[in-house]
Amino acid sequence: MGVHELENLFQQKVDHEIKIEPKDWMPEKYRKTLVRQISQHAHSEIVGMLPEGNWITRAPSLRRKATLLAKVQDEAGHGLYLYSAAETLGISRDEMLNQLHTGTAKYSSIFNYPTLSWADIGAIGWLVDGAAIMNQVPLCRSSYGPYARAMVRICKEESFHQRQGFEILLSLSKGTPAQHKMAQDSLNRWWWPSVMMFGPKDDESPNSVDSMKWKIKRFTNDELRQKFVDICAEQVKILGLQLPDNDLKWNDERGHYDFGAINWDEFWQVVKGNGPCNKQRLDARNKAHNEGAWVREAAIAHAEKKKQRTAKAAA
Amino acid sequence: MIEISNSELQDVPVQKLPVEALINYTLNLADTSLILGHRNSEWTGHGPVLEQDIAISNIALDLIGQARNFYQYTAEVINKNQVAFDLPYVTGRAITEDDLAYLRDVLEFKNLLLVEQPNGDWGQTILRQFFFSAYQYLLYEQLQKSKDSQLAAIAEKSIKETTYHLRWSSEWVIRLGDGTEESHQRMLNALQEFWMFTGELFKPSAYEQVAAAMQIGVDVTTLKGAWMEKVTAVLEEAKLPLPTTPALQSGGKTGTHSEHLGFILAEMQFLQRAYPNSNW
Ligand SMILES: [Fe+2]
Ligand SMILES: [Fe+2]
Ligand SMILES: [Fe+2]
Numbered sequence: 001m002g003v004h005e006l007e008n009l010f011q012q013k014v015d016h017e018i019k020i021e022p023k024d025w026m027p028e029k030y031r032k033t034l035v036r037q038i039s040q041h042a043h044s045e046i047v048g049m050l051p052e053g054n055w056i057t058r059a060p061s062l063r064r065k066a067t068l069l070a071k072v073q074d075e076a077g078h079g080l081y082l083y084s085a086a087e088t089l090g091i092s093r094d095e096m097l098n099q100l101h102t103g104t105a106k107y108s109s110i111f112n113y114p115t116l117s118w119a120d121i122g123a124i125g126w127l128v129d130g131a132a133i134m135n136q137v138p139l140c141r142s143s144y145g146p147y148a149r150a151m152v153r154i155c156k157e158e159s160f161h162q163r164q165g166f167e168i169l170l171s172l173s174k175g176t177p178a179q180h181k182m183a184q185d186s187l188n189r190w191w192w193p194s195v196m197m198f199g200p201k202d203d204e205s206p207n208s209v210d211s212m213k214w215k216i217k218r219f220t221n222d223e224l225r226q227k228f229v230d231i232c233a234e235q236v237k238i239l240g241l242q243l244p245d246n247d248l249k250w251n252d253e254r255g256h257y258d259f260g261a262i263n264w265d266e267f268w269q270v271v272k273g274n275g276p277c278n279k280q281r282l283d284a285r286n287k288a289h290n291e292g293a294w295v296r297e298a299a300i301a302h303a304e305k306k307k308q309r310t311a312k313a314a315a
Numbered sequence: 316m317i318e319i320s321n322s323e324l325q326d327v328p329v330q331k332l333p334v335e336a337l338i339n340y341t342l343n344l345a346d347t348s349l350i351l352g353h354r355n356s357e358w359t360g361h362g363p364v365l366e367q368d369i370a371i372s373n374i375a376l377d378l379i380g381q382a383r384n385f386y387q388y389t390a391e392v393i394n395k396n397q398v399a400f401d402l403p404y405v406t407g408r409a410i411t412e413d414d415l416a417y418l419r420d421v422l423e424f425k426n427l428l429l430v431e432q433p434n435g436d437w438g439q440t441i442l443r444q445f446f447f448s449a450y451q452y453l454l455y456e457q458l459q460k461s462k463d464s465q466l467a468a469i470a471e472k473s474i475k476e477t478t479y480h481l482r483w484s485s486e487w488v489i490r491l492g493d494g495t496e497e498s499h500q501r502m503l504n505a506l507q508e509f510w511m512f513t514g515e516l517f518k519p520s521a522y523e524q525v526a527a528a529m530q531i532g533v534d535v536t537t538l539k540g541a542w543m544e545k546v547t548a549v550l551e552e553a554k555l556p557l558p559t560t561p562a563l564q565s566g567g568k569t570g571t572h573s574e575h576l577g578f579i580l581a582e583m584q585f586l587q588r589a590y591p592n593s594n595w
Contacts, residue, residue, distance in 0.1 A: 049360035056356045060595040061413045061584035062349075062383050066376060067355075072359050073372040080365050118586055118595075158562070168595075176593050284361070292363025295437045298494025305493065 014215050019145035022088040030214050033207060034144055035089050037216065039096045042082035043107035046100075047281050051115040052124060060118055066155050067164055068121060086145045091197045103273070110193050112275030117173050119186035121178075125165015127187075127194035127232070133158045134228045135198065138218040147166040147216075166235065172239045180240075187236075188244045195259070196267045198225040208271045226256050233257045333529050334396050337463065339425065340532045341523035342415065343568055345385030346426035349416060350576070351447060352378030353583060354434055363437050370483060374444065377476040384469045386412035404591040417587035421570070421577050424519075428567040429512035431576045435505065438491050438498065442505040445484035449545045452477045452517045453538040461529040485549045492553025501553070506530055506558050514562030516542070520569050 001009075006025050013020065020026055049072050056072065059065035079146035083093045099105035110128050115121065136158065139151040172183035199205055199221040211217035221225075231246075238242050269275065355375035362368025393400050394409045402410065402418045429447060434440045455477055458470035491498040517539040519527065524533025550557050566572065586595070 046360075046365070053360035055360055057353060057582050058585055060417075060590075060593075062416055063388070064595055066379050066383070069356050069359060069376050071381065073369055073376070076360075076365055076369045076372070080369070082364070120360065157478060172593055175595075176590065178590055179593055232562070251355075292415040292437065294495070294497050295363035295491070298491050298498030301498075302490040302494040 011213075014143045014213075017141075017143075017215075019147045019148065022141050024255050025064070029210065030216075030308070031089050031212070033211060033216060034147065035086055035091050037211075038082055038089070039084040039091070039099070040106050040108075040145055042079045042086060042096065042308045043100045043105055044111065045079035045082060047111045047285060048128075049075050049079075050281055050284050051111055051113070052121060054115050055118060055121050059121075060187060064121075064168070069163065071125070074161070078154045078157070080302070081153065085144075085146040085150045097289065098257050101289055102284060106271070108197060108276060109267070109270040111281060112270050112278045113189070113193050114277050117182050117186060119169065119182040120190065122165050122168030122172060122183065123186040123190040125163075126163050126169055127165070127190050127236075128197070129158050129161040129165060130227055130232070131194050131197040134224050134231075138224075139216075141218065143215040166239070169239050169241065182247050183239075184241050187241055191244050192263065192266075193270075195225060195229065195262060198222070198228065200264070200267070204245070210235070227255050316476065331527060333531070334398060336522045336525035336529065337531060338392055339402075339520075340526040341385050341389045341392070341466070343425040343520070343522070344417070345389060346413060346424050347430055348378045348385065349382035350424075350426045350579060351430035351444075352376070352382060352459065354430065354432075355444070357434055358440065365385040367437075371440070374480050374483070377473075377480065379468070381473045381476070382416070383412055385470070386415045388465050388469065389415055403588075413587065417584045421572055421580060422575060423570055424572065424580070425568050425570065426572075426576075427515055428564055428573055429509060429515065431567070431573060431579060432509065432512065433575060435508060436501055439505040439508055441484055441487040441491060442502065443509050444480060445488045445549065446509060446513055446516075446546070448477055448481040448484050449542055449549075450538065452540050454482050454533055454535070457533040457538070461510070461531050461533075462529070481544070488549055488555075489553040490552070492555040502553065502555055506555065510558040510560060511562050511564045515565035515567060517583060518565055518568075525569070590592045 007306065008029075010020070010024075010026060013024075014196075016207055020030075052068065052075075053072050056065065056069050059068050083096060086096060087093060096105065100107065110131075115124070133155060136151055140148055140155055142148040171185050172179040174180075202208065202222045204222045205221055208217060208220060212220070232243065233248055233250075245260045247258060249258050250256075251258045259274050270278070273279075352375045355371050355378065359368065359372045359375065362371055369562070390410045390412055392398070396455060400410060402414050404418065405414050427447075432439075432443065452474065455470040455474040459467050459474065461467040461470065488502070492502045517535050519535050523532055523535060527534040547557055564573075567576075
């Protein structure tokens with residue numbers, strides 16, 4: 001069979017919602033797109049542990065401490081599933097980590113913003129996990145089997161995270177004036193970066209066309225962004241807080257909320273590495289990895305010794 | 316160390332002594348679990364490899380969960396018996412688990428010195444966990460038989476977790492002791508750092524003695540033999556020497572801590588103290 005026929009067959013499978021599995025033939029570009037997307041997603045989970053991990057030791061109650069710790073641990077688990085899913089496409093975890101550590105791989109820019117107050121843990125849960133869910137629920141039907149299956153499990157946990165974040169903000173909003181202020185300040189800082197999480201506008205999103213055709217993606221960036229704004233604009237009323245956008249207004253004709261202009265300069269600056277915490281986050285990942293090197297080496301050396309001993313005993 | 320003789324015990328009103336001893340005893344268990352859980356949680360996001368980041372976070376979660384059970388029970392005992400328990404910001408209401416964790420200062424914390432020591436490298440964290448889990452396993456084994464049904468129930472629930480912590484940390488001690496030249500060296504260093512704090516595990520405070528006498532608590536002196544056996548076996552398999560230096564550092568159980576605890580509490584208690592009487 002020629003490449004052209006293989007491609008046709010592949011596209012037919014995709015069109016008929018038949019999952020592509022690791023051993024199936026796939027276009028090289030499909031494989032590359034998936035590796036890029038899944039590894040970026042995995043990196044985001046791992047780097048995302050840092051801003052929230054910041055507050056584990058300062059969480060204001062034992063219950064909050066335990067839930068935050070469990071949440072950050074969940075994110076590590078997500079990273080693990082996603083690295084494994086990417087490995088089915090023929091790239092090793094080491095290789096992916098190397099790309100992260102050397103700065104050649106991207107991760108979600110949102111994690112380059114600092115967590116300055118306890119309310120930020122609420123805002124991240126509600127908005128960042130919320131935006132992640134919006135992006136990820138369609139991925140549960142992604143054409144690539146291992147990715148889709150990883151996403152099913154991840155999405156369940158993300159919606160739990162989102163509810164917890166909402167609940168943190170609600171407690172603060174209903175709390176003392178100082179707590180209410182803390183919550184509002186946090187939304188002021190996290191709202192726009194969260195809106196940017198859906199990526200560039202559709203007409204500036206270079207990889208979207210193929211991804212839609214291959215059913216890696218099912219909705220465009222702008223469609224998902226609108227959906228997110230619509231939901232948050234309603235939920236924020238229950239919170240008794242305000243989204244920092246004077247142009248946010250229900251549009252009857254469109255059946256959606258209109259919202260203000262996004263600061264794309266800021267978006268691209270953070271993507272390019274000039275966000276407030278890009279350097280800290282990458283430094284922290286590198287430090288953990290480098291300081292863990294002797295541990296990983298020792299584990300390998302020990303396993304090797306053990307293998308040799310059992311081989312000797314068997315001989 | 317304060318020794319309580321039988322005659323001294325008889326001088327104290329019968330009702331009061333067991334309750335106070337029970338409170339102190341339970342706080343000691345709670346504080347120790349909380350502080351070690353807190354220390355372990357400092358690794359979350361910074362572990363040497365993803366799987367172990369998850370494992371150490373999991374142990375942290377277990378320990379914080381155990382601490383919560385003990386604090387909740389302590390609060391219940393305090394409230395039910397209307398014990399005068401002085402805490403800043405708390406007036407005219409029942410005491411909660413959070414009051415006990417977040418509003419007591421260094422001198423009132425009763426955790427073991429071992430668990431408040433800084434994490435150091437992964438080898439030190441592992442060795443500290445191993446020393447502690449080997450002890451906690453034996454402790455819970457006995458505490459399951461406590462005449463206090465709540466303590467017995469918490470021990471019974473927790474020992475399943477501790478069994479896993481002990482297995483996990485033993486395996487890592489062996490892996491690192493018998494791994495590379497560097498890992499072996501680092502474990503020798505870890506032994507040097509932490510051995511001195513192990514004596515305190517088996518040196519009973521006054522309230523532990525009372526609790527043991529009342530058969531609500533465990534006589535920790537009886538755990539030492541089995542603990543040494545376990546430690547000796549694991550260190551031997553790890554090709555590490557059993558330390559022969561004295562293990563004399565103690566005081567945590569009665570509130571005389573190392574300098575590290577103050578920093579832990581400053582960080583941990585900051586929100587509760589900066590915004591008192593708030594709901595989170
Ligand atoms: Fe996640
Ligand atoms: Fe995610
Ligand atoms: Fe999440």
